Amino acid sequence: MMKTLGIIIFLSLFAVLSLGNINRNELNEIALVYAVGIDMESDNYAVSLQVINPQPPISQTDKMPVIVYEAKAKSIGKAIEMVSKKISRQLSPAQVQLIVIGEELAETKGINNVLNYILREPGLSSILDILITKDISAYDVLKVVSFMEDIPGNEIVKALRNTEENWGSHQRVYPTQVKADILSRGKEAIIPTISLYGKEHLAEEKALLESTAPKSYLEFSGLTLLNEDKKVGWLNDNQSRAYYLIKDRLKHSYFSSYCPNDDNKEEFGLTIIHSKTAIHGKITKGKPKFTIKVEVTGDLDELNCDLDISKPAGIKKVEDLMEKQIEEGLKDLLVQSQAMNADFIGFGDVLRIDDKDSWKEIEDSWKSEIYATSTFAIETKVIVRNFGDLNIAN
Structure with missing residues (x-):
């Protein structure tokens, strides 16, 4: 019994060493x-x-x-x-x-x-x-x-x-x-x-x-x-962020906006911690119409504006300004997409789900003709979650 066990151990060691040499040789080759x-x-x-x-x-x-x-x-x-x-x-x-x-x-x-x-x-x-x-x-x-x-x-x-x-x-x-x-x-x-x-x-x-x-x-x-x-x-990078935002694929990011009535172009910034986008579409009288709803939650990272964020009105002003900035970014993205007649956002896929029967009628001409005639309604909502308790107004 001991002899048989010894033979098994010997053969096992021989096999391991042989395979090790093969692997080493292969790496050298x-x-x-x-x-x-x-x-x-x-x-x-x-x-x-x-x-x-x-x-x-x-x-x-x-x-x-x-x-x-x-x-x-x-x-x-x-x-x-x-x-x-x-x-x-x-x-x-x-x-x-x-x-x-x-x-x-x-x-x-x-x-x-x-x-x-x-x-x-x-x-x-x-x-x-x-x-x-x-x-x-x-x-x-x-x-x-x-x-x-x-x-x-x-x-x-x-x-x-x-x-x-x-x-x-x-x-x-x-x-x-x-x-x-x-x-x-x-x-x-x-x-x-x-x-x-x-x-x-x-x-x-x-x-x-x-x-x-x-x-x-x-x-x-x-x-x-x-x-x-x-x-x-x-x-560009700003349009790229807008693209991932509208695709509901933005994980974390940073958005900035100019302060109101500021000739020096000072900015405030928001670190995005959560975002959600929903797109719905329908064809009415042969024209595709889409509703884009975007909700963004973020932390106020930097504020160089003359705004009193210790009061609700100051926070609401920050949210309104950022909503406008995001909406303008999305509009710029949509304008470029239609100018190139390239539906890289995937509105055709939205119609395929939301208005299946109408989509079948225009599917063949979507990229070449129909997409460029689409209209969009954008709704943005920004929620500032953390903003501190400092009154930084002058």
Whole structure:
């Protein structure tokens, strides 16, 4: 019995050690890809891969933590195959977390082929963050040196998550979600945008990390609007917050407004802790009409106005001013949406639910004709929850 047990233990240890050697050998033979950039150059796809550059456990090496490789071809798969010929290890896409699409590609060819490749490639996860560039190529985005994280792509992903949770001007989107929006007849797709502050040649130099006040870095810059699968416009950060507010997807954010009768343009600010939006629509005499009700609750963060908030009338004035500011922001968003004839908010989906029979009659012409004739009624309500007990009036 003891002999049999000893044989079992020996075989188990041998198997574990053997598997450990296999895993170690595999790690020495693969190249982990963290981020993929896809641009358009002439008629070719220019694909760039941000590959993790393994470092010794304790090292004083000057090697960069990642290497960015690029290749051009008529197809995305072919370009990636060409990249694989430039390195000594087998490419492993299983760790990819980020896809960056160049602005020119989104404007000219569209992103449908990119989405199809991502969704069909078995080695890629379907839960990937997607960004579109503004005034910079995807290749140059992947080359920018990061400050807080060893892997530049990881810094982008974490910054996007932080922005989604705390500011609301950018939220994560995944390939399946974008593809569904493109195929939908009731709305258009929208994707977060990334751009570069400063100069490109500085952003990719390691010496940039030696400064406590970097002159070049990546930043999120509004939202890219698509009509079908091509870029047709762009929303700035204020419009982006209005977009997520009207979509009832705003988690936390910060809104500011000018003080009344103040030539110095002083402001007061509200930290949004809760918001709720309801949209209802109906077609009357062939014209779509929508009612948008927005309720926002927030804490008064800063007040540089000559208002006495120790009295109910002062608080009511703050609420009224913020309601007006939010309503103006929503109107600006709607005007831009109709001017581009791009229903990225999804009013068509509202009609599909609220007025199903009428929607069937106009569904085919919604994006091309009907949406631009829609009218909107906006109702906003702001509740200031915490404002302190100080009388700051002069």
